[in-house]
Amino acid sequence: MTRYRPFRQKRSYGLAAALIILALGLTYLSLPRVQTARSLFSAALYPFQYSASAVWHFGVGLPGELLNLRRLAAENTGLKERVARQEAQLGVLAELQGENDRLRDELGLVRSARFGGKLLAVPVVGRSGSPWPGVLEIGRGRRSGVRVNMPVVAQAGLVGRVSEVAELSAKVLLISDPLSAVAAVDQRSRDLGVIEGYSPDTLYLRYIGTGGDVQAGDRIVTAAVSSIFPAGIPLGTVTSATKADADLFYRIAVKPAVELGRLDTVFLVF
């Protein structure tokens, strides 16, 4: 009696398996040639990214702005006044900074990292999409003097740091990325913690213990202990601080100072 065997075409998973092993190898081996390939790829894609970004701006963004000319004029006047006020304050702050440096030198304290005084405006030309939306691509690279770990800020506060540099562009790791961690301090209570990324709208301030005094509404800024970020850059505002009896640390949610999902221009800190 003939045994009936249902026909099923043989599948070969060799190619899929080989590609998966290649991907895992690229992830864990950190080969220099892969970094070079990434840089070359970024350089090759940059003209297309920039063009698409420009088309979007002029095709969608600009017409919308032109319809709001009156609002733009009022905003322009307000911004000019604000610049004038802040320029006047800069002189006073420079004096205070000098005094602070002199006093720290006299006490034998190490000077904290601070702004070198130079900010470079750069356009945002892309961002990593789902499932990891924590990386921006900016339109300046090695040729413009961009280096890894350079702080990136916006008008309202800290955006992140440069994580990778190509010839014409660079990648910025946002503070909202789950892999980001920034030393932070509560400006009112001076409690020291770490801001960790969660989502574009929420950060978490961790390692504030039972002795801490962090309340909703407190301003969180970068701490002087950071070797990458100058002290005092706004990170966000506390929205809630809760702690269960059994917890060692507070669970503190922070709303970012910068609207990280709406960035078109950022500033590199030199």
Add this chain to the structure above:
Amino acid sequence: MRGLKYLVLVLGILIAQHVILPRLSFLGVTPDLVLVAVIIYSVLGQETPATVFAAVLAFGQDLYARGGYWNMVLKILISAVISNFKAEFMGDEYALAALLVMVISPLYLLAELLVMTLLLDRQVSLAYAAIKLVAGTIYNLLLVPLLFPLLKELANADR
């Protein structure tokens, strides 16, 4: 000529994913055009071209990201699984592609949330997770009617 079409399509998908779609994000959710393209092409195309297409697209997506190539691993797996089981399916390819996007999208987002909680020790709120799963799936489904005709033309040229 066919190679040029593939190149233009891959480039277009990567540029759209990383330049245009992030500006259309809602509550921090951006559609995953690459995932939808991989699913649709795996349904329409033959096994080897579908695997290579998934690998190239996901590799490009990972080059935009931080340094790991997890998109590449996951999307090749998805392509391989779909290619394995689609032969048993008797029905409309469009319906199959839409159904797979509806099923795989939340699983993919769930995998991301699990990595955040288990590996990165982030506490994820249920409300945030639910919004991300639902919004992400709906967003991806909206891309199916846009991508399906484009990829069908390419897949038919391969047969």
